Amino acid sequence: MKISIIGLGYVGLSLSYLISQKYTTYAYDIDSDKVEKLKKDIPSSLNNEVNQFLNQRKLDLKISNNIVDCLKNSTFVVIAVPTNYDTITNNFNTDIVEKVIKNVIKVEQNASIIIKSTIPIGFTEKIINDVGKNNIYFSPEFLRESKALQDNLYPSRIIIGDRTEKSETFAEILKECSNSRNAKIIYMKSKEAEATKLFSNAFLAMRVSFFNELDSFSEVNNLNSKKIIEGVSSDPRIGNYYNNPSFGYGGYCLPKDTQQLLNNYNNIPNNIISGVVRANKTRKEFITQSILKKKPSIVGVYRLIMKSGSDNFRESAIIDVIDELIKNGIEVIVYEPLISLKIKFPYKITHKIEDLKKIPDLIIANRFSEEIKHLQEKLYTRDIFQEN
Ligand SMILES: NC(=O)c1ccc[n+]([C@@H]2O[C@H](COP(=O)([O-])OP(=O)(O)OC[C@H]3O[C@@H](n4cnc5c(N)ncnc54)[C@H](O)[C@@H]3O)[C@@H](O)[C@H]2O)c1
Incomplete structure (x- = not known):
C-alpha cells in the first residue's frame, strides 16, 4: 500500500x-x-x-x-x-x-x-x-x-x-x-471531529488564560503567584501541569483555532469562547503596561520563540508586546539567533547575547533560560516555574 x-x-x-x-x-x-x-x-x-x-x-x-x-x-x-x-x-x-x-x-x-x-x-x-x-x-x-x-x-x-x-x-x-x-x-461524524480539534485547543487556550489572569491579579496585588498556582493546582481535579504563566498564548494553532471556533459559534450564545480570545488580548496589554510602568528607555528582548526548544516564533505573544512597546516610543533590541540579520524589522536584532548585557534598564523574556541567569536583576518574566 x-x-x-x-x-x-x-x-x-x-x-x-x-x-x-x-x-x-x-x-x-x-x-x-x-x-x-x-x-x-x-x-x-x-x-x-x-x-x-x-x-x-x-x-x-x-x-x-x-x-x-x-x-x-x-x-x-x-x-x-x-x-x-x-x-x-x-x-x-x-x-x-x-x-x-x-x-x-x-x-x-x-x-x-x-x-x-x-x-x-x-x-x-x-x-x-x-x-x-x-x-x-x-x-x-x-x-x-x-x-x-x-x-x-x-x-x-x-x-x-x-x-x-x-x-x-x-x-x-x-x-x-x-x-x-x-x-x-x-x-x-466529520463535523464532530472538526469540533473536537477546535474545542481541544480552545480548552488549552482557556487554561493558559486562566493561569495568566491569576498571575495578573497576583502581580497587581503583590502576591506570590507561584504559591497560589501551587495551591490551586494541588487539587487533582485541576492538576499540577500546563499552569505556567506567560505573556499570552501563541504559536501557530491556539490563536487561530480559538478565533475560528468563535466564528463557528456565529449566533450561538457564548461567553467562554469569546472570553478566551479577549483574555489573551487583555493579558498582552497587561504585560505591556507592566513593562511601561518600569519606565524603560530601551527594552532588551530575550528570544521571540514561544517555548524553549522551539524553532519558530509564529504568533508569539511577545511579538505583540514588542509592537505595543514600539508604539509607545520604546526602543527595542531583540536577541533572536533564528532571525537573519539581513531582514529589516522595526527593532534591532542581535545574535550576540552580550548585547543584552549592555542594556541599562530592562530585559524581558517570555521563557527563562540559564543563558540569561546573569541578567536576572534586569529581567522581567512571568515564567514562574521555568518550564514550557
Ligand atoms: N503545528 C502544529 O502543531 C499543528 C498541530 C495540529 C494541527 N495543525 C494544522 O496542520 C496544518 C499544517 O500545520 P503545520 O504546522 O505543519 O504547517 P507548516 O506551515 O509547518 O507546514 C505546511 C507545509 O505545507 C506546504 N505547502 C503549502 N502549500 C502547499 C501546496 N499547495 N502543496 C504542498 N505543500 C504545500 C508548505 O510549504 C509547508 O511546508 C495547519 O492546518 C495547522 O493548523 C498544526
Missing part, C-alpha cells in the same frame, strides 16, 4: 516519519528548497528525537517535488498544508486544502483523502458535496510545539471523522505505526 503526504511542515513531516516505518510513503511539498533540504538533512526542530528515531528504524520514505509521482497509485493521501486565519472573512483560508483535494482527484480518483490540516467546522461535509467524492475524512492532529514526532508515536487519541472500511484502515495504520499498542481510536 502506498501512502502519500502533501505538505511537509510540522504535521506532515512527523506523519511521514511515522507512517514510513511500515508503509511505502511518498511525501511532497510545494517548497522545492525545503524538499531539497529535507532530502539532505532533518530539520533542527526535530533533530534530537528524530536522529535517535532514524538510527533505530529503517524508513520507506521518498521525499519528492513532483506531485503526480507522489499521488500516483496512492491508497491514502494525507493533507497537511496550512490553513491560516483570514482576518477579513474571519475564517480559516482553506484554499490550499481545496486545491490539493482537487489535484488528488485528478491524479488518483480512487485514493482516500485524510485531512490533517485544521479546518472550520463543516468543511469536510461541504467539500464532499462540492467535489462529489465520499472518501474524504478529517482526522485532527494533536501535536505539542517541538514534540511532533513524539506525540505521533504516543498519541493521546486517534480521532477520525466517519466510520467506514477506509477510515478504519487509516486509523489502524496510525495506531500500528505508533508505539502505543493501546492507543484509543474514536470514530465520530
Whole structure:
C-alpha cells in the first residue's frame, strides 16, 4: 500500500516519519528548497528525537517535488498544508486544502483523502458535496510545539471523522505505526471531529488564560503567584501541569483555532469562547503596561520563540508586546539567533547575547533560560516555574 503526504511542515513531516516505518510513503511539498533540504538533512526542530528515531528504524520514505509521482497509485493521501486565519472573512483560508483535494482527484480518483490540516467546522461535509467524492475524512492532529514526532508515536487519541472500511484502515495504520499498542481510536461524524480539534485547543487556550489572569491579579496585588498556582493546582481535579504563566498564548494553532471556533459559534450564545480570545488580548496589554510602568528607555528582548526548544516564533505573544512597546516610543533590541540579520524589522536584532548585557534598564523574556541567569536583576518574566 502506498501512502502519500502533501505538505511537509510540522504535521506532515512527523506523519511521514511515522507512517514510513511500515508503509511505502511518498511525501511532497510545494517548497522545492525545503524538499531539497529535507532530502539532505532533518530539520533542527526535530533533530534530537528524530536522529535517535532514524538510527533505530529503517524508513520507506521518498521525499519528492513532483506531485503526480507522489499521488500516483496512492491508497491514502494525507493533507497537511496550512490553513491560516483570514482576518477579513474571519475564517480559516482553506484554499490550499481545496486545491490539493482537487489535484488528488485528478491524479488518483480512487485514493482516500485524510485531512490533517485544521479546518472550520463543516468543511469536510461541504467539500464532499462540492467535489462529489465520499472518501474524504478529517482526522485532527494533536501535536505539542517541538514534540511532533513524539506525540505521533504516543498519541493521546486517534480521532477520525466517519466510520467506514477506509477510515478504519487509516486509523489502524496510525495506531500500528505508533508505539502505543493501546492507543484509543474514536470514530465520530466529520463535523464532530472538526469540533473536537477546535474545542481541544480552545480548552488549552482557556487554561493558559486562566493561569495568566491569576498571575495578573497576583502581580497587581503583590502576591506570590507561584504559591497560589501551587495551591490551586494541588487539587487533582485541576492538576499540577500546563499552569505556567506567560505573556499570552501563541504559536501557530491556539490563536487561530480559538478565533475560528468563535466564528463557528456565529449566533450561538457564548461567553467562554469569546472570553478566551479577549483574555489573551487583555493579558498582552497587561504585560505591556507592566513593562511601561518600569519606565524603560530601551527594552532588551530575550528570544521571540514561544517555548524553549522551539524553532519558530509564529504568533508569539511577545511579538505583540514588542509592537505595543514600539508604539509607545520604546526602543527595542531583540536577541533572536533564528532571525537573519539581513531582514529589516522595526527593532534591532542581535545574535550576540552580550548585547543584552549592555542594556541599562530592562530585559524581558517570555521563557527563562540559564543563558540569561546573569541578567536576572534586569529581567522581567512571568515564567514562574521555568518550564514550557
Ligand atoms: N503545528 C502544529 O502543531 C499543528 C498541530 C495540529 C494541527 N495543525 C494544522 O496542520 C496544518 C499544517 O500545520 P503545520 O504546522 O505543519 O504547517 P507548516 O506551515 O509547518 O507546514 C505546511 C507545509 O505545507 C506546504 N505547502 C503549502 N502549500 C502547499 C501546496 N499547495 N502543496 C504542498 N505543500 C504545500 C508548505 O510549504 C509547508 O511546508 C495547519 O492546518 C495547522 O493548523 C498544526
